[in-house]
Amino acid sequence: MEILKDLRESAKSVWREFSDGSKTRILVGAATCGRAAGASALMDEIKKECENLGISDKVDLHETACIGLCYAEPLVEIKSPGAPSVLYSKVSPKDIPVLMSEHVAGGRPVVSKAEAAMSDEPYEGITPFKEHPMIKLQHRIVLRNCGVIDPSSFEHYVARGGYEGFERALSMKPEDVIEEVKASGLRGRGGAGFSTGMKWGFARASQSKDKYIICNADEGDPGAFMDRSVLEGDPHSVIEGMMIAAYAIGANRGYIYVRSEYPLAIERLKLAIEQAERAGLLKRELPGGFNFEIKIKKGSGAFVCGEETSLMASIEGVRAMPRPKPPFPAVSGLFKKPTNINNVETLAAVSSIMRDGAASYAALGSEKSKGTKTFSLAGKIERTGLIEVPLGTRLGDIIEKIGGGCSDGKAFKAVQTGGPSGGCLTKEHFDLPVDYENLGAAGSIIGSGGMVVMNEDSCMVEVAKYFVNFTESESCGKCVPCRMGTQHCHRLLEKITSGEGEMEDIERLKKIAFTMKQSSLCGLGQTAPNPILTTLRYFEDEYVAHIKDKKCPAKACSKMVHFSVDAEKCRGCTMCARACPTGAASGSPKKVHSIDGEKCISCGACYQACRFGAIIRA
């Protein structure tokens, strides 16, 4: 069934002109992080320089989204006609004149600023993109278009095989679509890891005139940004996935529930829905009677919406509190109708699976965890960014080969996976294949895919406190184990990090954690103790040091660390005094400075600011 038959040809010519046209093409990475790193200023500078050089009519300037090398932002890609595209990293406005006169006007790549060449072979000595250390081990299915296409262009998506998966689904029986997704082995990428095909089967089996599909784009885990990048970089892949899911279960209405903290993602989604409507894919009866519409609902900031029944309550306009299951949403969900909820990444994978078939997807991954998974690398890691690897990839390869290991030459201590529901893993886990089963056995979870790296300066007790503080404030308060459990755990951890802990507190923490896991109403409370339990399992010595020695080994807990000036090393450069927010660090220029313990709030600003290692942290 070819609904887009006529459009596909014209889309292909638009794509040809974009990817190998007669003009010099400049792409600026302008997703949220690109913009934060200064992409808008670069766009302005490029336009100005084009006018200066009188080449505006020979240049094709576009915004693209996140290619994943976030540490190297802002990124600019320049492609002369007939030559490979070159990716430039950490571009500042002052680099623009040289890039414009040399590469754009002169056709000579500026090798010293180049990060990679978008070619199979080295180009002018520049490493090919697929050989780039951050890219080499990746396998991009969900991220296939991110940073490659202009996300505001419907034609780009279509030209690269977009909506072919939907067309193929429409030519099959809904039951066969479900079988195909089952055969791919795809599991829910939002965190729970339940078989997507099976979930669809339940919703298919429910009889009702109205059924709903909800895309959960309320990416709540702090430290994770996979879904944001996909929505900003390739919104149609998610919409196509929703359409396939809708056809498979027999749904006629869809909602995308997206965080209001992601304004750019919302903008791109709105545009993509309009484009799909105009192309006759949505809000129109298609052959076979399929007629589907999608609405956007903006979230209002409630982490508990990660729980399906909470999210549905939120759409209905009440407090987002979970309810006991059964009935499951597949039987009675949104407005009491059968409902299927999938996460952004799951749906983006579905559109690719339906286009290329289940077998190629199932060929990737480990025994029970098939396919690929995106991860966001953040924290104290050299190459922060967004990656996609086959499940079962070695943890150590992700951290060291892809991420380049710890930043600032510090020693690796832990990687926190799965956000507030996950746990901390250590260097001993580097040989662990990252999949649902292995991470679960180690006490953590894959979750939605956040990975935050911590080094020797991070205190693991403090990290546990950070997460439980988060879950405490996000607990909806409906069930006692979660509401009281998070409060009490937070209080105990505060006590320990203040130097007032007792050894009995460790047992108390374990006992509360057990109760919360066993008896909380929803996933939030059941998993909230995980950060505490994994840090206790792998870093108990740090807890003991806080309690028995009244010392924070990482020197991170502000109530247990004191700052002073090493008179031998101090050069009187005044940097500490300028950095100090309270005026505790002071002194005259070129004289030894001092820190007033009364005023000091132990924020560590002076320690960071000093270039001579003259601040003593004890």
Add this chain to the structure above:
Amino acid sequence: MGTYKDILGAYEPKREYLVGAMQDIQERDGYISPQAISEAAEYFSISKSDIYSVVSFYAQFKFRKPGRHVIKVCKGTACHVRGSGSLLSALEERLKIKEGETTPDGAISLERVACLGACALAPAIVVDDKVHARLTLPELEKILKELK
């Protein structure tokens, strides 16, 4: 004649549109006033206490008028391990207010927000909707100077 008629009127008076309408009101006013709750109660035929219970559940809604400038410090995990705590302490000290408060002259509000999703460029803050990434204390000083 209420002052929110135009915003409310864009929605059908069904409960599922309540949160969307309140989001629009906050977008315009910066907060939810008692007047807004009264009018929404009448429009949607829901009691005021019920509306307040819904709106106060979500972190997004504010019940006090924010300052002319709003600084939001990200409290995501990546920002946390990369020192957003120091940024917040510095801001609290410099502005002489705590998070969630506004300076007495109504110039600046200080808030903490759940993850902005700019984790790869941590620590990040948002000043009047512009994201500042990889922020250091000296840069923060510069931003504050520009606001004043």
